[in-house]
Amino acid sequence: MSAQLLWFRNDLRTKDNQALSAAVQSGDAVLAVYTLCAKQWQQHHLAPIQADLIVRRLAQLRQDLALLNIPLVVAELGSFKQVPEYLLSLCQQHQITDVHCHYQYELNEQVRDEAVEHLLSQQAISFNRHHGECVVKPGRVLTKSGENFKVFTPFRKAWLASLTEQSFSPLGSPAAVNKGLISQPLKQLLEQPPEISCSYPRENSNAWASDDQQIIQQLRDFSASKASDYKEHRDIPALDATSGLSPYLALGMLSARQCLARLYLEHAEDIASQQGGAFTWLSEIIWREFYRHLIAANPRLCKGEAYLGWTESVAWQSDKALLEAWQQGQTGYPIVDAAMQQLKQTGWMHNRLRMVVASFLSKDLLIDWREGERWFMQHLIDGDFASNNGGWQWAASTGTDAQPYFRIFNPTTQAQRFDPEGEFVRAWLPELAQVPGKHAHTPHTWAEKNGLSINYPLPIVDHGQQRKQALHLFEQAKSAEKAKNTA
Numbered sequence: 001m002s003a004q005l006l007w008f009r010n011d012l013r014t015k016d017n018q019a020l021s022a023a024v025q026s027g028d029a030v031l032a033v034y035t036l037c038a039k040q041w042q043q044h045h046l047a048p049i050q051a052d053l054i055v056r057r058l059a060q061l062r063q064d065l066a067l068l069n070i071p072l073v074v075a076e077l078g079s080f081k082q083v084p085e086y087l088l089s090l091c092q093q094h095q096i097t098d099v100h101c102h103y104q105y106e107l108n109e110q111v112r113d114e115a116v117e118h119l120l121s122q123q124a125i126s127f128n129r130h131h132g133e134c135v136v137k138p139g140r141v142l143t144k145s146g147e148n149f150k151v152f153t154p155f156r157k158a159w160l161a162s163l164t165e166q167s168f169s170p171l172g173s174p175a176a177v178n179k180g181l182i183s184q185p186l187k188q189l190l191e192q193p194p195e196i197s198c199s200y201p202r203e204n205s206n207a208w209a210s211d212d213q214q215i216i217q218q219l220r221d222f223s224a225s226k227a228s229d230y231k232e233h234r235d236i237p238a239l240d241a242t243s244g245l246s247p248y249l250a251l252g253m254l255s256a257r258q259c260l261a262r263l264y265l266e267h268a269e270d271i272a273s274q275q276g277g278a279f280t281w282l283s284e285i286i287w288r289e290f291y292r293h294l295i296a297a298n299p300r301l302c303k304g305e306a307y308l309g310w311t312e313s314v315a316w317q318s319d320k321a322l323l324e325a326w327q328q329g330q331t332g333y334p335i336v337d338a339a340m341q342q343l344k345q346t347g348w349m350h351n352r353l354r355m356v357v358a359s360f361l362s363k364d365l366l367i368d369w370r371e372g373e374r375w376f377m378q379h380l381i382d383g384d385f386a387s388n389n390g391g392w393q394w395a396a397s398t399g400t401d402a403q404p405y406f407r408i409f410n411p412t413t414q415a416q417r418f419d420p421e422g423e424f425v426r427a428w429l430p431e432l433a434q435v436p437g438k439h440a441h442t443p444h445t446w447a448e449k450n451g452l453s454i455n456y457p458l459p460i461v462d463h464g465q466q467r468k469q470a471l472h473l474f475e476q477a478k479s480a481e482k483a484k485n486t487a
């Protein structure tokens with residue numbers, strides 16, 4: 001009896017899963033596999049909290065797949081290098097003729113997939129990759145001259161123009177596989193699946209859902225009650241005004257198409273007029289796509305390179321004490337410290353604050369953005385290479401469509417604008433609990449005026465001075481580039 005293999009990666013869902021649907025449609029039995037590569041996770045700086053969510057999700061997925069008569073094997077391997085041989089042996093063991101999965105656009109993943117394809121093809125096993133991570137597949141949204149967009153707004157316009165009927169029609173869960181087709185060894189895996197083992201360090205992720213119903217309900221609740229006000233509220237970190245869906249989108253527990261379908265169902269007018277909260281939210285989904293298209297077209301980004309070559313000459317400073325103060329939320333800038341506490345304690349950080357702390361690390365502490373990029377991956381529940389790299393390069397002014405280097409966030413004015421009453425800061429920094437209203441952003445000035453002392457660090461750098469220094473470093477790098485080009 002021949003069978004199909006479904007290889008799960010960043011697509012941990014049964015609904016709107018093209019690879020799964022294709023495997024089931026073949027009419028054969030289906031075996032599912034997840035290759036858990038702890039060494040690779042280490043190299044990719046996977047956060048222990050995200051590892052925990054993956055393992056919890058796999059347990060849930062196994063139950064969902066069992067209802068479709070599909071057993072799920074979770075194989076713990078070291079690195080990606082071991083994957084091709086392992087998959088081949090699995091195929092040979094179960095008479096598998098076709099392997100299905102979704103494209104992943106990161107460089108190491110692409111190299112791994114090419115090796116798998118090569119090895120399987122030698123045994124006449126077909127390797128079928130489907131595009132399921134994006135609504136519009138990379139390579140389809142191009143400028144009139146056939147190039148990739150470097151700027152978001154025209155990308156968004158072209159992306160919207162490229163939508164088809166299919167973009168709003170996510171696939172449901174496929175029908176169950178006919179039990180009569182299943183071989184004895186597969187039946188045994190279905191009835192007595194081996195324990196899921198994971199040697200990678202894990203941190204409790206129970207605050208985040210692992211089952212479909214809760215995730216879909218969260219999408220529906222957001223669309224029904226928060227999407228309309230998203231434009232006005234999304235930048236206020238003290239409000240629960242964003243969807244909180246990023247961990248699920250990052251691991252493919254939810255697809256971008258499912259999000260799009262829900263939005264079009266309830267907010268079609270806003271989207272057609274390109275106004276209002278729902279359209280702003282859709283734009284965030286398009287940012288996610290933009291960064292995926294970007295890494296697919298520029299594999300060098302996966303090697304740690306800056307998008308703008310000249311910014312490689314910026315003389316970043318390496319000061320361990322400053323880096324550690326940032327990591328531990330001890331900078332003396334309350335908005336930065338509160339945000340870093342939010343990250344440490346929950347694994348998630350509000351988008352506005354990601355921009356503020358990323359700007360602070362690169363433009364106030366003058367530390368290489370790659371240090372921050374890594375720290376985020378090591379701690380985020382929604383760690384996602386493309387979005388994280390894109391966000392960091394934007395904030396550090398080294399990326400495509402980046403914040404120009406001469407526009408530098410002032411952390412205190414950002415705080416006063418987006419946390420005007422200091423609510424967010426007091427919620428995460430108990431040492432500032434007694435500092436009233438907006439004074440929470442300048443606690444030492446308030447304490448001095450009132451003859452009080454507070455147990456909170458003084459600012460570790462002076463924003464005004466560091467701003468000048470940052471401008472100097474960027475201008476130096478620009479001049480060096482000019483000199484190189486004219487030499």
Ligand SMILES: Cc1cc2nc3c(=O)[nH]c(=O)nc-3n(C[C@H](O)[C@H](O)[C@H](O)COP(=O)(O)OP(=O)(O)OC[C@H]3O[C@@H](n4cnc5c(N)ncnc54)[C@H](O)[C@@H]3O)c2cc1C
Pocket residue numbers: 234242243244245246247249250281284285287288289291349350351352354355358376380382383384385387388389390391392395
């Ligand atoms: C320095 C920096 C690092 C970041 N790192 C990550 C990361 O590792 N993983 C990640 O998913 N997002 C990252 N982002 C983007 C963004 O901050 C998060 O996606 C967002 O805060 C998640 O919260 P939410 O689900 O409530 O978002 P919502 O506001 O509800 O947005 C809906 C979805 O759109 C996508 N999205 C929103 N904003 C962005 C954006 N700016 N870029 C790309 N996609 C976006 C996310 O998938 C998000 O879940 C980063 C941003 C910055 C500035």
